[in-house]
Amino acid sequence: MERLTEIADRLTGIGGVAGVCLGGSRARGTHRPDSDFDLGLYYRPPLDTAALRLLAAELAGEPVNVTEPGGWGPWVDGGAWLTVDGCRVDWIYRDLDRVHRIWEECRAGRFEVGIQAGHPLGVYSPAYVGEVAVGRVIADPGGELRALQHESRRYPEPLREALIANARWEAPFTLACARKGAARGDAFYVAGCLFRAVGLLVQGLHAHAGRWVLNEKGAVQDAEQLPAAPADFAARAHQLFAVPGTDPDVLSTVLDAADGLAGEVCARLTS
Structure with a gap:
């Protein structure tokens, strides 16, 4: 942790x-010995990526591909993958003003789901706030992250109601909708609908408990x-x-089981 604090302090010295x-x-x-260290770099433009590249190369002992903001997509904003002292350390950008905007939307019961590589269910915007709420702030010269963390640890009731209703x-x-695909033996479409439905149930269960879902x-295991x-x-x-396989009767039976599970969860979400 001391090494991480040193790195974080140097990062906050970058424009x-x-x-x-x-x-x-x-x-x-909940990490394993080989788990990555994920460092969220909360920034306001302009971000001095040239200075980040110099620091990354120094820490890793070799050149590192440090992206510009947006380099990894619209939601996983960008960053870098480093190996420091034999450990994998990921830098992940987060636009701080965007995090604040999403927090206000969460408090008003509004959210969006964005397309992002590596996130088959999509990125639920409240995850931006959840990352701060459940993370460990290790460098915060202005106290802004700790203040947001203090606020966001109380899950907003309007967001809870909106995610449950959804x-x-x-x-x-x-x-x-999946029933139409099952009748045609379209296992691809059915599987996609099943994944989406289970993801929605997971979001609802977490919201009901006032718990942030990060990805x-x-x-699914956490929801249980x-x-x-x-x-x-x-x-x-x-x-x-x-x-x-693709047998319509078998697919229909699977959907019967899914309907049963969804019905139980939805009934419990009303209590």
Whole structure:
């Protein structure tokens, strides 16, 4: 941690960088020995990427590909992958003003879902706030990240209601749409609908418990631990994706199971 603090302090000395937050499994204490260190670089334009490249090369002992903002897509804003002292350290940009805007939207019960490589369910905008809420702030000269973290640790009730309402209508609707694909033996379409429906249920369960969802990885297992989750939620959800072939009757049976799971979750989300 001392080495990370040193790196974070040097990062905040670079033009545009307002603070650094440790995220991912390392912040939550669920990491493995080989887990990456994910450092969120919270910045305001203009970001001095030339200085970032010099620092990255110094830390890694070799040139590092440091992107411009937006270099990795519209939501995973950009950054760099480094190896420092034998450990993988990822720099991930976050536009601080955008995080503040999303926080205001969350407080008003508004969210959006954006397309992003590596996120098959899409990026739910509240994840930007959740990263600060559950992360570990390690450099914050102006105190801005810690202030936002203090505010966002209380999950907004309007956002909770909006995500629950969205799950309760869209998950059953998505599964109803899947029936058309099942009748044609379109396993590809059915599988996509199943993934989307389970993702919506996961979002609803987390919102019901006032818990931030940061991405899809591990989210089904995490949802099973929440108060509104039905028994064996994770096993039942994962079983939906063991679709054997393209037989319409088999696909229909899988959708029956999905409807049952969705019905149980949606009923619990009203309580």
